Amino acid sequence: MSEYGESAEYLHLLSLPMWEVLGPRLAAILADGPAEGTLVELGAGSGLGTTTILDAVPRLPLVVAEPAAQLRAVLLARLYEHPEGERVTVHPVPAQELPLPAKIVGVVGAHMIGHLPPSDRHALFTALAARMRTGAPLVLNAQPPATADPVPAWPPFGVTCGGLTYEGTGSAVPTGEDSVRWTMEYTTRQGAEVLHRATAEYDWWVHSPARLAAELAAAGLPNAEIDADLVIARR
Ligand SMILES: C[S@@+](CC[C@H](N)C(=O)[O-])C[C@H]1O[C@@H](n2cnc3c(N)ncnc32)[C@H](O)[C@@H]1O
Known part of the structure; x- marks a missing residue:
């Protein structure tokens, strides 16, 4: 995948x-x-x-x-x-x-x-x-980031579609002089209840x-x- x-x-x-x-x-x-x-x-x-x-x-x-x-x-x-x-x-x-x-x-x-x-x-x-x-x-x-520095996770940002809210946040860690690795975290919520979670990871050249x-x-x-x-x- x-x-x-x-x-x-x-x-x-x-x-x-x-x-x-x-x-x-x-x-x-x-x-x-x-x-x-x-x-x-x-x-x-x-x-x-x-x-x-x-x-x-x-x-x-x-x-x-x-x-x-x-x-x-x-x-x-x-x-x-x-x-x-x-x-x-x-x-x-x-x-x-x-x-x-x-x-x-x-x-x-x-x-x-x-x-x-x-x-x-x-x-x-x-x-x-x-x-x-x-x-x-x-x-x-x-x-x-413009340089290979850590990026702390930001407060989840969400969009509502139908009765559910789709949210995402992300953080990055340096992997080299010119690169970081992002971890993106996503959730689908109905009110306070989390129905689904997903994670995506990728390398990023700053x-x-x-x-x-x-x-x-x-x-x-x-x-x-x-x-x-x-x-x-x-x-
Ligand atoms: C954050 S999304 C942005 C999608 C769209 N351009 C936008 O602004 O809504 C990054 C996109 O880059 C694509 N991508 C990843 N590696 C790539 C590559 N080597 N060449 C072209 N696209 C790539 C991903 O599949 C994904 O569609």
């Missing part, structure tokens, strides 16, 4: 509030990309970024990498029901193995870039930069916005703009 197998049930619901803020920011960045070519999304999860991209950029095809089968199930079900879902091709691979289109007009990697070790990021950024059309944006968001911008510059995308957690490079 993938690292997201246990948490797939929770990911979409608990990500919705983040996308209320991120969605309009991302849509504004993507709106003025080149008119002809293909969009790319890395690690689409349940598709909250995918539908944002479809709504922000009319007409163009979108290729997606999503390695977790349990999240692809949610993504494909949502795309099949979406009026523009036919534009999206979902590849069951990690970003490192995505067949890249020749003319890329925009790249999005939301809440996922820490899954890639620095050497894989360099290879991917270089391959993307070589295929991006002039003016095409590449958008990543940096997530803490990064700051400035580090991602420097890595993009080294891969041929200089002068990336940093807007709080977002790193936006243009070809």
Whole structure:
């Protein structure tokens, strides 16, 4: 089972509030990309970024990498029901193995870039930069911790759906100079009663916005703009 197998049930619901803020920011960045070519999304999860991209950029095809089968199930079900879902091709691979289109007009990697070790990021950024059309944006968001420090668990955050509440919290421990291991804990509650528990664990390669911008510059995308957690490079 993938690292997201246990948490797939929770990911979409608990990500919705983040996308209320991120969605309009991302849509504004993507709106003025080149008119002809293909969009790319890395690690689409349940598709909250995918539908944002479809709504922000009319007409163009979108290729997606999503390695977790349990999240692809949610993504494909949502795309099949979406009026523009036919534009999206979902590849069951990690970003490192995505067949890249020749003319890329925009790249999005939301809440996922820490899954890639620095050497894989360099290879991917270089391959993307070589295929991006002039003016095409590449958008990543940096997530803490920026350095390999322990992260204590935060108070559980929850979303209610029907009569049940779905909650999550997480903590991380350093595993090396550049990496931490996250343990995410989820519960489904009916009032005070816990009906279900799930745990997901994954390695995470730490990064700051400035580090991602420097890595993009080294891969041929200089002068990336940093807007709080977002790193936006243009070809
Ligand atoms: C926290 S989720 C974010 C999902 C979605 N982008 C969002 O913001 O709602 C992280 C996603 O990265 C995916 N992922 C893990 N390793 C990956 C890799 N090497 N390449 C691409 N995606 C990866 C996971 O399967 C998961 O869908």
